[in-house]
Amino acid sequence: MSTDVKRLITVLAALLLAALTTATARAADGDGDGPSAGQRIASALRTSPVYVNDAYTDAVPPSRQRQLADRIRRTGLPIKVVLTPLTKGDAFDGDSEVLAGIVRDRFPDQRELIVITTDSDFPDSLEGYEWPTDTHQARDAVAATGFLDEMRNAGLADLTAKAVDLVAEGKGRQRYEEAMKELDGSAAPDAQASGSPASESASDGTGGWWLWSLIAVPALVLTALATRALVRSRVRKAAPAIPQLVFAAARAADEAQLRRRAEAEVLALGEATQAADVTTTPGLQHVLDAYAAAGRVLDGARGVPDLAGALALAQEGRDALAGTPGLPLCFFNPLHGRAALRTGWRPLGRRDRLDVAVCQDCADALRDRRAPEVLTARAGDGRTVPYFELPAGRSVWAATGYGSLASLLDGFNSRSSKAR
Structure with missing residues (x-):
């Protein structure tokens, strides 16, 4: 694949991601709109390890919240789940890492903590954070959850339950790498093969456009997921030593x-x-x-x-x-x-x-x-x-x-x- 084609795919994927993220932000009810948002979440987490914003109660009703809480307690791990819409400009500026950091700061007496939050970019995905070290490989475990075949059509409650299970399993890195291999294997489309029905329909001009749309849109979504996965996997690899002392603080908020x-x-x-x-x-x-x-x-x-x-x-x-x-x-x-x-x-x-x-x-x-x-x-x-x-x-x-x-x-x- 040429460099120009790769760049085009990346741009299309970025536009699709931006559209999805914007739609999600508009649906948010502003739970984080105010300086006490982190405190309200932390107060709820002191009585239950699961916090679900009202916007997500249809997807994760109280009965499922109790099941998730019981599931977490059975693991014996210090897991906190925070499912809330993240919108640019809220108390967390739409950033799951800022949200997790504020939750961490609200529990100063708890040396070990694992926080599972809604994703900043994808409303139906999750992010994992762990302190003080990555002992349980929480970040990789939670990231892997969204790429498992069995979770392809899962709701937010099932996705969260699976994330808790993978964190408890302690093999997040292995699970993530396996998921990436499967994704790489499925990302090579064969719809443009010369004898395929899609190419024949497009060539004779009858119904080709709508069929192309059915193929192109999922392909772009898959490309977006693959691009995101690739970025994540590259971030996890150790960067080569370079002769500058000063690195830009990429994770720091503006x-x-x-x-x-x-x-x-x-x-x-x-x-x-x-x-x-x-x-x-x-x-x-x-x-x-x-x-x-x-x-x-x-x-x-x-x-x-x-x-x-x-x-x-x-x-x-x-x-x-x-x-x-x-x-x-x-x-x-x-x-x-x-x-x-x-x-x-x-x-x-x-x-x-x-x-x-x-x-x-x-x-x-x-x-x-x-x-x-x-x-x-x-x-x-x-x-x-x-x-x-x-x-x-x-x-x-x-x-x-x-x-x-x-x-x-x-x-x-x-x-x-x-x-x-």
Whole structure:
């Protein structure tokens, strides 16, 4: 197949995906429209591991929700299911990864968590996320579900039940690869063979157009699925080492979306602080200080590094409120979420090693001698550099590593005192 033909197929697939996604977004009832959407979902998940938005109750009625909850409990795994419409501009900006991250942040005392959500791109598909590591291969297991032959015409309830089963099986990667092989095998259409009824009908001009439509539309859908599967499989493969330290943070939300998320996180912390019992919360003063600092950072935020700082301070406040301090956000890019482990790392051009908290993806990159994906900031001369390369005296984030190198709150308060 020529390069031009491949590009044409990709463009057609992208247009089809955009049309499907737009139709789904219009059908959404705006459950996430508001800063407390994540809190409402989390509150529901504390009583049942399954949350279903009203828009999906026909597909997953209460009886099926109870069955799913029982199924999850039998696995013994920390699985949470969130089925809700995702629409561009809602509290999650239509992004399943943002939704999963907010759910994760609402359970700071739960070290291990698996979240199954509705897909950002396909309303009848699912996405899987797992913390702190991919022990149960949840992402691949959930992704494989939608490509199984037995799930081809399955409803959302059956699809979710199968996803739970595959996660519990713990062979998600194998299942995903098998599904991709089957998809590759079925993606070679033979409808254009010289002796096929389709080609004969098209050639004699009788009914050829409607028959071509019947063939072309499913073929485009299949191409779209294959393209999406190919992208996913390529993302899962380790990228080759390249001689740049700075990688664009592809998974980071744009600044406007990030600001909305930070506002929601800080607001949620304030609400939780007001509801806290002074007698049973020994770290309440720390919580109040973190909340105040996060609010000040958010009000004066001048870019992504500051917004990430507001998120980090809000996380520190939630940890203090729960009384179970955990690792801070990822040193290399706090937008990756909470760190999974601490490791030694030697900055380029330096002899000393730093003890930093990193997410699993960044830990894997260091292990494989690849440059981790880092958060960047603007240097004084206009260059874009890793935020931690800024002078510590100029950036509280560089000085503290968002909590990896020093207490984020202490660093912020110390800098504020000097400023006064």
